[in-house]
Amino acid sequence: MLVIMKNDATQEQIDNVIREITDAGYRGIPIPGDHRTAVCIVGNQGMVEESPFLALEGVKEVLRVTKPYKLVSHETCPKPTVIRLGEVEIGNGCKPVIIAGPCSVESEEQTLRIARQVKEGGAKLFRGGAFKPRTSPYSFQGLGKAGLKILEKVRSETGLLIVTEATDSENLKLVEASTDIIQIGARNMQNYSLLRRAGQTKKPVILKRGLSATIEELLMAAEYIIAEGNTQVILCERGIRTFSDNTRFTLDLSAILSVKALSHLPIIVDPSHAAGRRDYVIPLSRAAIATGADGLIVEVHSDPPSALSDGAQSLYPEQFCQLVKEVEYLNMLGVEKCLK
Amino acid sequence: MLVIMKNDATQEQIDNVIREITDAGYRGIPIPGDHRTAVCIVGNQGMVEESPFLALEGVKEVLRVTKPYKLVSHETCPKPTVIRLGEVEIGNGCKPVIIAGPCSVESEEQTLRIARQVKEGGAKLFRGGAFKPRTSPYSFQGLGKAGLKILEKVRSETGLLIVTEATDSENLKLVEASTDIIQIGARNMQNYSLLRRAGQTKKPVILKRGLSATIEELLMAAEYIIAEGNTQVILCERGIRTFSDNTRFTLDLSAILSVKALSHLPIIVDPSHAAGRRDYVIPLSRAAIATGADGLIVEVHSDPPSALSDGAQSLYPEQFCQLVKEVEYLNMLGVEKCLK
Amino acid sequence: MLVIMKNDATQEQIDNVIREITDAGYRGIPIPGDHRTAVCIVGNQGMVEESPFLALEGVKEVLRVTKPYKLVSHETCPKPTVIRLGEVEIGNGCKPVIIAGPCSVESEEQTLRIARQVKEGGAKLFRGGAFKPRTSPYSFQGLGKAGLKILEKVRSETGLLIVTEATDSENLKLVEASTDIIQIGARNMQNYSLLRRAGQTKKPVILKRGLSATIEELLMAAEYIIAEGNTQVILCERGIRTFSDNTRFTLDLSAILSVKALSHLPIIVDPSHAAGRRDYVIPLSRAAIATGADGLIVEVHSDPPSALSDGAQSLYPEQFCQLVKEVEYLNMLGVEKCLK
Amino acid sequence: MLVIMKNDATQEQIDNVIREITDAGYRGIPIPGDHRTAVCIVGNQGMVEESPFLALEGVKEVLRVTKPYKLVSHETCPKPTVIRLGEVEIGNGCKPVIIAGPCSVESEEQTLRIARQVKEGGAKLFRGGAFKPRTSPYSFQGLGKAGLKILEKVRSETGLLIVTEATDSENLKLVEASTDIIQIGARNMQNYSLLRRAGQTKKPVILKRGLSATIEELLMAAEYIIAEGNTQVILCERGIRTFSDNTRFTLDLSAILSVKALSHLPIIVDPSHAAGRRDYVIPLSRAAIATGADGLIVEVHSDPPSALSDGAQSLYPEQFCQLVKEVEYLNMLGVEKCLK
Incomplete structure (x- = not known):
């Protein structure tokens, strides 16, 4: 999951997002861009709820990268079900x-x-x-x-x-x-x-x-x-x-x-x-x-x-x-x- | 409900539609147009299932005129519910x-x-x-x-x-x-x-x-x-x-x-x-x-x-x-x- | 086209709808139902504008029966274009x-x-x-x-x-x-x-x-x-x-x-x-x-x-x-x- | 923009994506996850066409982060137009x-x-x-x-x-x-x-x-x-x-x-x-x-x-x-x- 910060987000807000990600049991990697910073969430098994991060100050939007399903997925079970x-x-x-x-x-x-x-x-x-x-x-x-x-x-x-x-x-x-x-x-x-x-x-x-x-x-x-x-x-x-x-x-x-x-x-x-x-x-x-x-x-x-x-x-x-x-x-x- | 016949519907097909309407307990009134005939269904209380008529030979489409709901309707109960x-x-x-x-x-x-x-x-x-x-x-x-x-x-x-x-x-x-x-x-x-x-x-x-x-x-x-x-x-x-x-x-x-x-x-x-x-x-x-x-x-x-x-x-x-x-x-x- | 009158439409309103249909060059045939009256428009070649009739007093809705296209239609030209x-x-x-x-x-x-x-x-x-x-x-x-x-x-x-x-x-x-x-x-x-x-x-x-x-x-x-x-x-x-x-x-x-x-x-x-x-x-x-x-x-x-x-x-x-x-x-x- | 690689993407494919990003005039930063790698594109002014990256081998999908508009945007021109x-x-x-x-x-x-x-x-x-x-x-x-x-x-x-x-x-x-x-x-x-x-x-x-x-x-x-x-x-x-x-x-x-x-x-x-x-x-x-x-x-x-x-x-x-x-x-x- 990628947490996109607003253009005018403060460093404090970015740090807070990373802290919340850590508290939730994942790792947050900041990716500074020319205009804004994105924070990438890694270390998750399965879906991450986006709602808590979307609600933090300074956050513009949240993009999901990992799919929320698991048992139905090809990645979990590559063999087709018959x-x-x-x-x-x-x-x-x-x-x-x-x-x-x-x-x-x-x-x-x-x-x-x-x-x-x-x-x-x-x-x-x-x-x-x-x-x-x-x-x-x-x-x-x-x-x-x-x-x-x-x-x-x-x-x-x-x-x-x-x-x-x-x-x-x-x-x-x-x-x-x-x-x-x-x-x-x-x-x-x-x-x-x-x-x-x-x-x-x-x-x-x-x-x-x-x-x-x-x-x-x-x-x-x-x-x-x-x-x-x-x-x-x-x-x-x-x-x-x-x-x-x-x-x-x-x-x-x-x-x-x-x-x-x-x-x-x-x-x-x-x-x-x-x-x-x-x-x-x-x-x-x-x-x-x-x-x-x-x-x-x-x-x-x-x-x-x-x-x-x-x-x-x-x-x-x-x-x-x-x-x-x-x-x-x-x-x-x-x-x-x-x-x- | 209005049963629209195809342009090339035969008189027999029209008669059959009217008969089916009668059998279902309603009245069918044919309305001849310049190009095609429509048959109007009257005499119904509440909804008429359109599916049986749509399935008859010579029928082009069926237009519903009466609404299918009754107890929720203004027409049944004009006083607003509080x-x-x-x-x-x-x-x-x-x-x-x-x-x-x-x-x-x-x-x-x-x-x-x-x-x-x-x-x-x-x-x-x-x-x-x-x-x-x-x-x-x-x-x-x-x-x-x-x-x-x-x-x-x-x-x-x-x-x-x-x-x-x-x-x-x-x-x-x-x-x-x-x-x-x-x-x-x-x-x-x-x-x-x-x-x-x-x-x-x-x-x-x-x-x-x-x-x-x-x-x-x-x-x-x-x-x-x-x-x-x-x-x-x-x-x-x-x-x-x-x-x-x-x-x-x-x-x-x-x-x-x-x-x-x-x-x-x-x-x-x-x-x-x-x-x-x-x-x-x-x-x-x-x-x-x-x-x-x-x-x-x-x-x-x-x-x-x-x-x-x-x-x-x-x-x-x-x-x-x-x-x-x-x-x-x-x-x-x-x-x-x-x-x- | 079928002009559906409201349940409480007056005879005068129905007559007015028929008159407007006549003025527009078509014929209006009233079809009395148990709860309401519908007026069928016949005699038209091609599309009838529904807007003027929809705007008349006592009209609930207007149902189109004839399709508005002509030259593209099978009914006008039954032979497939190659x-x-x-x-x-x-x-x-x-x-x-x-x-x-x-x-x-x-x-x-x-x-x-x-x-x-x-x-x-x-x-x-x-x-x-x-x-x-x-x-x-x-x-x-x-x-x-x-x-x-x-x-x-x-x-x-x-x-x-x-x-x-x-x-x-x-x-x-x-x-x-x-x-x-x-x-x-x-x-x-x-x-x-x-x-x-x-x-x-x-x-x-x-x-x-x-x-x-x-x-x-x-x-x-x-x-x-x-x-x-x-x-x-x-x-x-x-x-x-x-x-x-x-x-x-x-x-x-x-x-x-x-x-x-x-x-x-x-x-x-x-x-x-x-x-x-x-x-x-x-x-x-x-x-x-x-x-x-x-x-x-x-x-x-x-x-x-x-x-x-x-x-x-x-x-x-x-x-x-x-x-x-x-x-x-x-x-x-x-x-x-x-x-x- | 974020280029998400497939779970089974090879290092060579990831390197190729980064090379293509560089060739297009931007910088590509790889973010390794537990299951897959994403490559973040930075250094762009305005929109990046996603199509060329989507077409590369080993790419699963492309997520846009930056919006494609510029002159209409609050970020370019913060003062409301009157x-x-x-x-x-x-x-x-x-x-x-x-x-x-x-x-x-x-x-x-x-x-x-x-x-x-x-x-x-x-x-x-x-x-x-x-x-x-x-x-x-x-x-x-x-x-x-x-x-x-x-x-x-x-x-x-x-x-x-x-x-x-x-x-x-x-x-x-x-x-x-x-x-x-x-x-x-x-x-x-x-x-x-x-x-x-x-x-x-x-x-x-x-x-x-x-x-x-x-x-x-x-x-x-x-x-x-x-x-x-x-x-x-x-x-x-x-x-x-x-x-x-x-x-x-x-x-x-x-x-x-x-x-x-x-x-x-x-x-x-x-x-x-x-x-x-x-x-x-x-x-x-x-x-x-x-x-x-x-x-x-x-x-x-x-x-x-x-x-x-x-x-x-x-x-x-x-x-x-x-x-x-x-x-x-x-x-x-x-x-x-x-x-x-």
């Missing part, structure tokens, strides 16, 4: 995983029908929400426990692995018992109680990037999970909130590259929520794979117009088959292997 | 309330000292965090239950009312028992389990706007609380995330005006978190009051450089006195009364 | 064009060297700035006319076609005479004088999306050019400004899909300016092509560390060869043909 | 200036009527556009030269000083001859040809902040004008583009504080364009003055519903009188003097 679930592997250049299913579990019949369709299409994992976080209290909130039972039936009847969302500590307990992968949604990315609780489970966690989270914040949220002992975290880019109104959220594919540059964790992409419209899902899926994503999570419904949620962005089963075919083409080409 | 706590009143042009205190409860001594200082300065409510949501798992996370005990002592020794944050359903139970107003932080604005649980308490709730929440989403979050039976909700603007990097968040004072135009709920402003730096807090506080805010929540610390969190944005006690004086000047002038 | 320059074709599923070269023309030697390298790599068009818009007045501003001379030499010696930027009406005259395609930069996307002037030339124009321009604004800017008579416009996505700080700008690949859904114009992608770092350029280029872009414009330099501008994001010549190879792979696969 | 026009003074805690008038000059009669009304209300300067930058080529584009003639008549008949916009170098010549203050609009904030040309005039310039410009970019744009010799620059905050859709743009009042912290230039606020709706203009004006703005520029129309542009956000003359009265109240109180 999540293994039966024959499925996620991460590190493995064949991209495709997770598919409806936004919500609506009924046993609907759920099983879609599950069979996406399995036929080539999916290995099935997604479906039993606990739904909805903007309006008057919207359909999911079937809850009954939804989890249906998902268990999907697993036993089709062999598909299950991904479903937990939205609080109570339902996380239930979800943990029923699912193969626990999903934490974008709106809960900084729900630290939930992150900690997810870190205490033994199931892999898909952690979605918050609507306005930086990559650093996404990694710090993952750090919460790993710090509790669960290292099986899969990050997920699902679009960020910007001024641009042609899609519901702006899909930030560079997030894949930044996560891979900084961290050993796998990252998948959810084109459905980003786009908010069905006809963008296939091309954005291709783009995600071409950028190097470790997988996709997409919404599929056997009858989108009748879906209780997210119908407009759900693929028809035949579109999902097309998507899988195109991803496999890209894969055969080894395009995704070109990434270092 | 929150009463002893002699303090919040809302509807009452004298702006000032809530002050440290970011975190650090120790009994520190907390009591600051509490006496802000009381002397003119605060009626004391803020201080016992459960702290922090970006890093390695940052100070608050004293928890011990912090709540200290806050109770502040109340009994100074007579100040207490505002403190709950971050999950478990600590909400504890917070509810100790505090006068429950705070829900920006990162939890769409933590629907927490909102529902807060709606089941009898204590007023300060609900902070999420980092990237629209006014509509803020109102919908309040709707969750009110729908559970707790009508005592105070909204709080605390800055939104934008590209602009001169402050930590961009304080959006127009939020005050939009909330007052749409809702009967009071709204206060937190200039400390928005600015992230102490020297901006007083002018932004003046601006908030001049815009018509029902109050302020500001961070004050007796020794900001030693604060365990948010020191750089905490006012010194003498600056807080200055702030109160300036707000009272503005108030005497009756500037805030000019708002309709 | 730009033809010698043997190069841009648009409508033709083989993606690759435009490459340094940010700035620095010297004849440097420029010719890079030109030969990118030609060898497979580029058909050469980019290089003679007039550089720079954030700082103290940064290198380009060689001006001398730079254009060098670019002409590049054309005559290598046969590459030339793309270079015009930043005002004066240098546009010079650029027009020297170049094959005129580039208008992101910061000038709403420089209407320049757009009109570009519309009066006979050369194709690459129009870059502004840092914070919506797709509608981008199309309206193109409309300015076409309205003057020049129909040869190529749009370019180059990243938008968001809160996300892991890249210089957030590349919005959904822009490709939205432009293709609304307009007949080709759209290319500039991954170099979006990313701001070299190692992201190849994967983002793949993503752009996989999404359906009609081409790429990338920065290449024979010696990036010595570049006078944008060195950090310029590819080495051998990386450019790799990029071309990968784009051709994607192309062979016909992935981009999957787009409808 | 613009003087007859008896009007703008800047440095002088009585806030109020500039008022219609968006567009529509006719002599309309313009003179509004001019008399705003004069009576208390305005000293009159605004009105003769050259209008409009998003659509089909919208009213202003009266051009004829508009300037009308503005000259306003000056001679009412004694009001004139502010009007120039949009390119050609009309800047005309505007310069007719106006007292030249306005450069938000969409032209980085039109460097126009900035340079404005820097060559003798008239004060109001420079509006771009829709997505940082404070640093705004100051750099002003630097372009001052670098040409014209030191009379007034900055203007007019709202920035964010995701928030309750106003047209999000008014960022902290910009006032940041400009005053970094620069000696005055800054005024345009609440009309930010809000996009009339009923927000007075409270946001109060907020701007309470924050410490040096003035306001507001849209006023004698008959807003008939305005050819921006009618919805134009004040009625009686509202303008109210605004002036409220600003004077705030001023009498000396609230704005509380700013340091």
Whole structure:
């Protein structure tokens, strides 16, 4: 960390900054410039709180040099994490995983029908929400426990692995018992109680990037999970909130590259929520794979117009088959292997 | 709601849209234009889900006309809500309330000292965090239950009312028992389990706007609380995330005006978190009051450089006195009364 | 356009709105709802100014139904535009064009060297700035006319076609005479004088999306050019400004899909300016092509560390060869043909 | 500037960075940390281009310490700039200036009527556009030269000083001859040809902040004008583009504080364009003055519903009188003097 002093900072103020750095257990090295002095903090393991130094007299600003995350970092753990679930592997250049299913579990019949369709299409994992976080209290909130039972039936009847969302500590307990992968949604990315609780489970966690989270914040949220002992975290880019109104959220594919540059964790992409419209899902899926994503999570419904949620962005089963075919083409080409 | 058909939509597709509208329990009125047809949905009470219609063949887009919120709305409840706590009143042009205190409860001594200082300065409510949501798992996370005990002592020794944050359903139970107003932080604005649980308490709730929440989403979050039976909700603007990097968040004072135009709920402003730096807090506080805010929540610390969190944005006690004086000047002038 | 009346609007106010609509030359059809009335405007050709209606008494809001652009629209001109320059074709599923070269023309030697390298790599068009818009007045501003001379030499010696930027009406005259395609930069996307002037030339124009321009604004800017008579416009996505700080700008690949859904114009992608770092350029280029872009414009330099501008994001010549190879792979696969 | 090396950078790479720094005319001081080395660049006057260093092998990132602007900076010129026009003074805690008038000059009669009304209300300067930058080529584009003639008549008949916009170098010549203050609009904030040309005039310039410009970019744009010799620059905050859709743009009042912290230039606020709706203009004006703005520029129309542009956000003359009265109240109180 670098503490930049004001142009007119006194020697006394500079000395005071160095003293405070020493008191905090680090070393402060003054670097005199032509106009002002900067004091470099060295000797720290992990993050230094910038706030106390910013508050000292004569300080103009504080620049962070060391990143605040540790366990998620390439520098701590250079080997890429691969999540293994039966024959499925996620991460590190493995064949991209495709997770598919409806936004919500609506009924046993609907759920099983879609599950069979996406399995036929080539999916290995099935997604479906039993606990739904909805903007309006008057919207359909999911079937809850009954939804989890249906998902268990999907697993036993089709062999598909299950991904479903937990939205609080109570339902996380239930979800943990029923699912193969626990999903934490974008709106809960900084729900630290939930992150900690997810870190205490033994199931892999898909952690979605918050609507306005930086990559650093996404990694710090993952750090919460790993710090509790669960290292099986899969990050997920699902679009960020910007001024641009042609899609519901702006899909930030560079997030894949930044996560891979900084961290050993796998990252998948959810084109459905980003786009908010069905006809963008296939091309954005291709783009995600071409950028190097470790997988996709997409919404599929056997009858989108009748879906209780997210119908407009759900693929028809035949579109999902097309998507899988195109991803496999890209894969055969080894395009995704070109990434270092 | 208005369903806009594509230019080349067939009559059959239009008829199908009208049929689906009828099936959903509304009426669909076709409006033929020169180039395309729009179908207007009438007969709805409250929000209509747009997703099913967007998913129909021949539909170009769906425009919402009716707002999705109800209980928070001026149209449902034209009388402004006033929150009463002893002699303090919040809302509807009452004298702006000032809530002050440290970011975190650090120790009994520190907390009591600051509490006496802000009381002397003119605060009626004391803020201080016992459960702290922090970006890093390695940052100070608050004293928890011990912090709540200290806050109770502040109340009994100074007579100040207490505002403190709950971050999950478990600590909400504890917070509810100790505090006068429950705070829900920006990162939890769409933590629907927490909102529902807060709606089941009898204590007023300060609900902070999420980092990237629209006014509509803020109102919908309040709707969750009110729908559970707790009508005592105070909204709080605390800055939104934008590209602009001169402050930590961009304080959006127009939020005050939009909330007052749409809702009967009071709204206060937190200039400390928005600015992230102490020297901006007083002018932004003046601006908030001049815009018509029902109050302020500001961070004050007796020794900001030693604060365990948010020191750089905490006012010194003498600056807080200055702030109160300036707000009272503005108030005497009756500037805030000019708002309709 | 739909004029939404307030809940308590009087019949007189509604009648007045209808009268104003009639006076403006359209027809106003009232649609009574359960709570409020909306008035639909029909009979308009092209855009209706919403401002006059928004200003009338009793009006709550105005919703636009018809898009404000015309000549750029699919609905006006359903056939995709293809730009033809010698043997190069841009648009409508033709083989993606690759435009490459340094940010700035620095010297004849440097420029010719890079030109030969990118030609060898497979580029058909050469980019290089003679007039550089720079954030700082103290940064290198380009060689001006001398730079254009060098670019002409590049054309005559290598046969590459030339793309270079015009930043005002004066240098546009010079650029027009020297170049094959005129580039208008992101910061000038709403420089209407320049757009009109570009519309009066006979050369194709690459129009870059502004840092914070919506797709509608981008199309309206193109409309300015076409309205003057020049129909040869190529749009370019180059990243938008968001809160996300892991890249210089957030590349919005959904822009490709939205432009293709609304307009007949080709759209290319500039991954170099979006990313701001070299190692992201190849994967983002793949993503752009996989999404359906009609081409790429990338920065290449024979010696990036010595570049006078944008060195950090310029590819080495051998990386450019790799990029071309990968784009051709994607192309062979016909992935981009999957787009409808 | 600080060049941060990668964890695994070799000594050779560090030496090479230091050599490149020396070659560029500065001094490079290596600061070895526990995990990595940083190299501090000292000895520079003004900005150092970061790009060449970022491009070197072994470099992880480059942190800028020195700001890139010079002439606009407090550090270069500690005395606040005051613009003087007859008896009007703008800047440095002088009585806030109020500039008022219609968006567009529509006719002599309309313009003179509004001019008399705003004069009576208390305005000293009159605004009105003769050259209008409009998003659509089909919208009213202003009266051009004829508009300037009308503005000259306003000056001679009412004694009001004139502010009007120039949009390119050609009309800047005309505007310069007719106006007292030249306005450069938000969409032209980085039109460097126009900035340079404005820097060559003798008239004060109001420079509006771009829709997505940082404070640093705004100051750099002003630097372009001052670098040409014209030191009379007034900055203007007019709202920035964010995701928030309750106003047209999000008014960022902290910009006032940041400009005053970094620069000696005055800054005024345009609440009309930010809000996009009339009923927000007075409270946001109060907020701007309470924050410490040096003035306001507001849209006023004698008959807003008939305005050819921006009618919805134009004040009625009686509202303008109210605004002036409220600003004077705030001023009498000396609230704005509380700013340091």
